[in-house]
Amino acid sequence: MNFKIIQLSDNICEKTRTQKFLFKQIKKEYGYGYVPEYHKDIMNLNEYYINPRKNNLFLAKNPENDEIIATIAVRGYDKKFKEFEGLYNKEDTASIWRLYVDEKYRRLGLATKLFKLVESFSYLNSYKEIYLHTHKNLNGGLNFWKKMGFETTVDTNNDLQTVHMIKKLPKFKLNNVQSGYNLAIESLTLF
Numbered sequence: 445m446n447f448k449i450i451q452l453s454d455n456i457c458e459k460t461r462t463q464k465f466l467f468k469q470i471k472k473e474y475g476y477g478y479v480p481e482y483h484k485d486i487m488n489l490n491e492y493y494i495n496p497r498k499n500n501l502f503l504a505k506n507p508e509n510d511e512i513i514a515t516i517a518v519r520g521y522d523k524k525f526k527e528f529e530g531l532y533n534k535e536d537t538a539s540i541w542r543l544y545v546d547e548k549y550r551r552l553g554l555a556t557k558l559f560k561l562v563e564s565f566s567y568l569n570s571y572k573e574i575y576l577h578t579h580k581n582l583n584g585g586l587n588f589w590k591k592m593g594f595e596t597t598v599d600t601n602n603d604l605q606t607v608h609m610i611k612k613l614p615k616f617k618l619n620n621v622q623s624g625y626n627l628a629i630e631s632l633t634l635f
Contacts, residue, residue: 445506447513447554449561452493452501459489462503465512469544473582485517485541493517498569501542502561504554513549516558517541518565521575527598527608528575538562538571559592566613573612580605 452462466486471477478487485492493501496519504514519541520534532539540562545555566574576594578585586607594609 445552447504447549448507449502449504449558452489452503454490454494458503461512462489462501462515463487465546466515466542466544469515469546472547473544485519492519496520498538498571500562500565502558504545504549504558506549512546514543514545514554514558516543516555516562518562518574520571525608532573532575535570536572538566538569538574540574540576555588556592563613571613573610575608575610577606577608580607 452458463486467477467483470483480487489501493499499517499519501515501517503512505511506513517540518538521532521537521539522534523539540559543555543558563574574594576589578589580586580599589609592611594611596607597610598608600606600608
């Protein structure tokens with residue numbers, strides 16, 4: 445099956461469809477809907493992902509029907525976790541957000557391809573590392589990120605089962621990263 449990947453644009457219809465997809469996935473994974481303190485970025489896509497040069501939100505679509513089937517977002521680290529005060533910053537640390545794959549399209553390598561695209565994007569935007577947090581109760585989440593090379597920095601053991609992770613970006617040759625990123629973006633085809 446082929447998938448196409450695009451960068452989220454300022455098109456109102458595309459943004460609305462993206463918001464609907466994200467909230468549908470959040471409801472499935474976490475069992476709740478919109479929570480203002482957790483979902484400001486989804487309600488303000490331009491501010492978080494479209495306007496800032498070093499941020500992005502990628503959509504994977506089924507080319508047969510243009511259905512959004514997966515997302516991943518990247519932005520400069522902007523959280524205020526006390527544990528990481530002074531350790532991460534917006535200029536050097538990218539953070540991953542909103543990796544969701546519709547359950548009908550899982551186990552096809554789509555999440556890996558999306559992450560590799562974000563990894564290249566982060567390198568090209570001079571980030572030195574990528575931060576994320578996940579939850580141990582998400583089916584396969586923690587194992588996936590470990591497989592992608594992330595290391596646990598803090599396991600909170602809290603009610604949400606939050607695990608904070610980091611990955612130092614490898615030292616690529618720029619032309620290899622650039623050509624991989626360009627191929628994904630220009631052809632808009634993952635596989």
